[in-house]
Amino acid sequence: MEFKSITQLKTLLDENKISIKEIAETYIKRINEKKELNIFVYFNEDIIHYQAKEIEKLPNDKTLKGIPIAVKDLFCTKSMPTTAGSKILENFKPTYESFVTQKLINQGSMFVGKTNLDEFAMGSATNTSYFGNTINPLSKNDNPLAPGGSSGGSAAAVAADLCLGATGTDTGGSIRQPASFCGVVGIKPTYGLCSRWGIAAFASSLDQAGIFSKNVKDASILLQEIAGYDQRDSTSSNVQVPSFYKNLNPSLDGKVVGIPKEYTVDGISDEINGVWEEAIKSLEKKGAKIKYVSLPHTKYALPTYYIIAPAEASSNLARYDGVKYGFRASDAKSLDDMYELTRSEGFGKEVKRRILIGTYVLSAGYYDAYYLKAQKVRKLIANDFVETFSDCDLILTPTAPSAAFPLNEKQDDPIKMYLNDVFTVPASLAGIPGISIPYGKDKQGLPLGIQLLSKHYNEQEIFNAAFALEKDYE
Amino acid sequence: MKLDTNTINKIAKLARIRLSEEEAKELLKDMNSILDWVEQLNEVNTDAVEPLANISSAILPQRKDEAQDINSTDEILKNSPDKLEGYFAVPKVVE
Numbered sequence: 385m386e387f388k389s390i391t392q393l394k395t396l397l398d399e400n401k402i403s404i405k406e407i408a409e410t411y412i413k414r415i416n417e418k419k420e421l422n423i424f425v426y427f428n429e430d431i432i433h434y435q436a437k438e439i440e441k442l443p444n445d446k447t448l449k450g451i452p453i454a455v456k457d458l459f460c461t462k463s464m465p466t467t468a469g470s471k472i473l474e475n476f477k478p479t480y481e482s483f484v485t486q487k488l489i490n491q492g493s494m495f496v497g498k499t500n501l502d503e504f505a506m507g508s509a510t511n512t513s514y515f516g517n518t519i520n521p522l523s524k525n526d527n528p529l530a531p532g533g534s535s536g537g538s539a540a541a542v543a544a545d546l547c548l549g550a551t552g553t554d555t556g557g558s559i560r561q562p563a564s565f566c567g568v569v570g571i572k573p574t575y576g577l578c579s580r581w582g583i584a585a586f587a588s589s590l591d592q593a594g595i596f597s598k599n600v601k602d603a604s605i606l607l608q609e610i611a612g613y614d615q616r617d618s619t620s621s622n623v624q625v626p627s628f629y630k631n632l633n634p635s636l637d638g639k640v641v642g643i644p645k646e647y648t649v650d651g652i653s654d655e656i657n658g659v660w661e662e663a664i665k666s667l668e669k670k671g672a673k674i675k676y677v678s679l680p681h682t683k684y685a686l687p688t689y690y691i692i693a694p695a696e697a698s699s700n701l702a703r704y705d706g707v708k709y710g711f712r713a714s715d716a717k718s719l720d721d722m723y724e725l726t727r728s729e730g731f732g733k734e735v736k737r738r739i740l741i742g743t744y745v746l747s748a749g750y751y752d753a754y755y756l757k758a759q760k761v762r763k764l765i766a767n768d769f770v771e772t773f774s775d776c777d778l779i780l781t782p783t784a785p786s787a788a789f790p791l792n793e794k795q796d797d798p799i800k801m802y803l804n805d806v807f808t809v810p811a812s813l814a815g816i817p818g819i820s821i822p823y824g825k826d827k828q829g830l831p832l833g834i835q836l837l838s839k840h841y842n843e844q845e846i847f848n849a850a851f852a853l854e855k856d857y858e
Numbered sequence: 859m860k861l862d863t864n865t866i867n868k869i870a871k872l873a874r875i876r877l878s879e880e881e882a883k884e885l886l887k888d889m890n891s892i893l894d895w896v897e898q899l900n901e902v903n904t905d906a907v908e909p910l911a912n913i914s915s916a917i918l919p920q921r922k923d924e925a926q927d928i929n930s931t932d933e934i935l936k937n938s939p940d941k942l943e944g945y946f947a948v949p950k951v952v953e
Contacts, residue, residue, distance in 0.1 A: 687895060747869065757904065760908070761899050
C-alpha cells in the first residue's frame with residue numbers, strides 16, 4: 385500500500401483499512417531495503433514493534449496515532465541512543481526526552497529511527513558525520529548526491545518514503561537547504577516557537593527545531609504539535625500556537641510579497657532564477673501583489689553567522705570533556721591530557737575548526753573586533769527584515785544556490801561550503817520563520833526549492849502561501 | 859595573515875584540543891582565509907548600533923527557581939566512561 389501523507393494515513397487508520405502493526409512492518413521493510421543510503425544512525429526493529437503495541441492502546445483522538453516519524457539524531461530520546469553525529473557522543477543514552485520528541489510521543493507517533501546529520505549540525509551536506517555520508521535518495525546509481533545538511537538524514541528519510549515526517553533543526557539553513565536538495569517540505573519556525581530542551585546545542589541564539597514532510601498540510605499538522613512554551617528553555621516563547629492546519633487558506637488576495645534584489649547573486653544558475661521567476665508569476669496570478677524590496681545588509685549575513693555560530697559553539701561544546709558521558713580517550717596520564725586527547729580524538733575536523741574560530745573570536749583582545757561587531761551587524765540584518773515586513777506580508781527567494789551536488793565533489797574550501805547557506809542564513813540571524821517547498825526541477829530532473837519568509841510568529845501566513853504554491857505541482 | 863602557528867596552538871590549548879603539526883598547519887590556512895573573509899564586516903558602520911544577543915521578540919517569562927528531582931545518580935552515572943562509589947572518576951589531579 386502506498387502512503388502519501390499523514391492525512392491519508394490517518395484516514396486509512398480511521399476506516400480500519402490498516403493497523404498500526406502493519407504500518408510498523410511496512411516501514412521496517414522499507415528502511416531495510418534502503419540501508420545503503422545510510423540515512424539512519426540508529427534503527428532497531430524491536431523498538432518499533434514495541435512502540436506499535438503501546439500505540440495501539442492509545443485513544444483514537446491522538447493527532448499522530450501510528451504516524452511514522454524519523455528523528456534527527458540531535459534530539460535526546462530515552463528509547464534510542466543520541467550521538468549528534470559525533471564520536472564523542474557514541475553510545476550516549478540520554479536520561480531524558482527532548483521537549484519536541486516528547487510532544488510527538490504524547491500524540492502517538494511512532495519513531496522509526498534516529499537520522500544521520502553533520503557532526504553537531506555543522507555542515508551543509510551530511511558529510512561531516514562520524515557515521516559516514518548519507519546518500520540523497522534521488523541520486524542515480526553512478527552519481528551519488530549529497531542530501532544537503534545538516535539535517536540531511538531527516539530530509540532523505542522523508543524523500544525515500546521511510547517515514548511520513550521528520551524532525552530537524554535549523555541553525556543557518558539546516559532544515560530548508562536539505563529540504564530543497566531532497567525535494568520535500570521543510571519549515572524552520574520562529575526562534576523560540578519550539579523548545580530547545582533536549583536538543584544538543586550548537587549555537588543557542590540561532591538553533592531552532594522544525595519539521596520535514598511530504599506536503600504543506602502535513603508540515604502544518606506536525607509543527608502545531610511540536611510548538612509550545614516550555615519553562616526549561618529560557619528563550620521559549622509563551623505565545624498561543626495557532627491551529628495551523630485548521631486555518632490553512634490558500635487565498636493570497638491582497639497579500640504583498642517582497643522580492644529582495646540582494647538575493648540575485650552572481651553564479652546562481654538560470655534554472656534557479658527561472659524557478660523563482662515562475663513562483664513570482666504564480667503568486668501574482670493567485671492575487672498577491674509583488675513588491676521589489678531591498679535588504680541592504682544581506683551580503684554581510686554569512687560572515688556575521690560564521691562569527692556568531694562558532695563563538696556560541698565553542699562555548700556549548702566545552703561540556704564534552706570525557707568526564708560525564710560519551711567518549712573518553714584511553715591513554716591519558718593527567719586530567720588536562722584527558723581533556724585534550726578526548727576532544728582531539730572525539731571531534732571531527734569541521735567541529736574542531738569551528739571551536740577554534742569561536743575560541744579565537746571570543747578571546748581577550750579580539751572579542752570587540754569580531755564577536756561584538758558581528759552582533760551589531762546582526763542587529764542591522766534583523767532591522768532590514770523588520771522594515772521590509774512593515775509593508776510586506778511575505779518574502780520569496782530561492783532556498784539554495786544549487787540543486788543537490790555530487791557527494792564526492794571536493795569541498796576543501798570551507799568558505800565555498802559555507803556559501804550553501806547564502807539564502808537561508810539571513811532569516812536565521814533575524815529569528816524569522818521560513819519554509820522551503822519543492823518548486824520545479826533542473827535539467828537533470830533534480831528538485832529545486834523556493835523559500836517563503838515572514839515576520840516573527842507568522843507561520844500561518846507562510847503555510848498559507850506555501851499551500852497555494854504547492855498546488856501548482858499537484 | 860592574522861594567525862601564526864603560535865596563536866593557533868595557544869587557542870587550541872584554550873579550547874583543550876590537541877593538534878598534530880599537520881592539523882595545525884591545515885587549520886592555520888583555513889582559519890586565516892575565514893578570518894580574512896569575515897573582515898568585510900568592517901565596511902559596515904555600526905557606531906550607533908546596539909549588539910543583538912537575543913533575537914526573540916516575545917516577552918520571555920520567568921519561572922520559579924525550584925529544585926526538581928529529575929534523574930537519579932545511578933542513571934546519570936551510567937553514561938560516564940569511568941565512575942567510582944557514586945562519583946565521576948578522572949585521572950589523578952594531585953600528586
